[in-house]
Amino acid sequence: MAGxxxxxxxxxxxxxxxxxxxxxxxxxxWTSCVIAGGLCSVSGMLPxxxxxxxxxxxxxxxFAAAVIPMMCLEWFEAVDMPRELMIVSAVGLYLLIRFxxxxxxxxxxxxxxxxxxxxxxxLAALVVLLLSGGQHTRVDIRLFxxxxxxxxxxxxxxLDELWSLEWRYGLLxxxxxxxxxxxxWGKSLWGNLSVYxxxxxxxxxxxxxxxLLPPSTPARSTTRQSAAPDSGGPDSRPSGDMHREQVEPRxxxxxxxxxxxx
Ligand SMILES: [Zn+2]
Numbered sequence: 001m002a003g004x005x006x007x008x009x010x011x012x013x014x015x016x017x018x019x020x021x022x023x024x025x026x027x028x029x030w031t032s033c034v035i036a037g038g039l040c041s042v043s044g045m046l047p048x049x050x051x052x053x054x055x056x057x058x059x060x061x062x063f064a065a066a067v068i069p070m071m072c073l074e075w076f077e078a079v080d081m082p083r084e085l086m087i088v089s090a091v092g093l094y095l096l097i098r099f100x101x102x103x104x105x106x107x108x109x110x111x112x113x114x115x116x117x118x119x120x121x122x123l124a125a126l127v128v129l130l131l132s133g134g135q136h137t138r139v140d141i142r143l144f145x146x147x148x149x150x151x152x153x154x155x156x157x158x159l160d161e162l163w164s165l166e167w168r169y170g171l172l173x174x175x176x177x178x179x180x181x182x183x184x185w186g187k188s189l190w191g192n193l194s195v196y197x198x199x200x201x202x203x204x205x206x207x208x209x210x211x212l213l214p215p216s217t218p219a220r221s222t223t224r225q226s227a228a229p230d231s232g233g234p235d236s237r238p239s240g241d242m243h244r245e246q247v248e249p250r251x252x253x254x255x256x257x258x259x260x261x262x
Contacts, residue, residue, distance in 0.1 A: 015039070019033035022036065039145055113186055117182075132145045157181045
């Protein structure tokens with residue numbers, strides 16, 4: 001199998017390309033590019049959390065314990081959490097991830113189990129999509145970060161499958177491990193139920209997350225609502241400056257065609 005250095009080098013290279021491409025061609029903020037590229041890099045070692053080897057667990061759990069509490073800050077603010085409670089919650093999350101989650105993974109997982117699977121890669125991306133912001137974060141930026149996780153995770157699975165092939169006597173042959181990384185389900189019923197159950201729960205949370213709705217929906221309804229009172233007289237007009245700038249230039253034209261209501 002590919003080693004730790006191979007995985008992290010490959011996913012880091014992909015992360016740099018992903019971040020630079022988004023910055024150059026899609027006008028993503030550079031800070032979001034750094035985070036998405038970093039997530040891609042770290043995700044390249046996530047599947048090997050089940051290996052029992054110390055380094056992937058230590059590095060990725062340390063990164064997750066530091067980053068996840070910060071990603072939750074917007075959610076803390078959304079429920080008007082007091083500042084001191086935010087700090088206590090962030091510290092609690094750090095300890096829970098750094099020690100509780102790390103030891104649970106070591107104890108309850110087997111190498112090349114469902115951590116090495118496509119649904120686990122999608123689950124990791126959905127978790128980041130949910131955690132990476134609330135109503136104040138652009139949806140495309142949240143998708144961009146989740147995409148970084150998906151690319152990094154899948155890059156690991158692909159490398160593992162490539163390393164499961166070998167040349168012998170001039171022929172390309174499969175090793176025993178072939179097909180155990182890029183898979184949809186594994187041999188353990190409990191492992192399959194666990195991953196697909198979590199995936200279904202995450203998908204349901206994403207489906208019910210109103211902060212992921214396209215921004216055009218509320219904006220359009222607001223414009224329509226504000227356009228109707230205009231015809232009733234000046235007193236009924238909303239007082240916002242932006243609204244005046246949009247509406248007043250059109251009044252001399254006396255054009256009531258539908259495009260005024262867009
Ligand atoms: Zn692996």
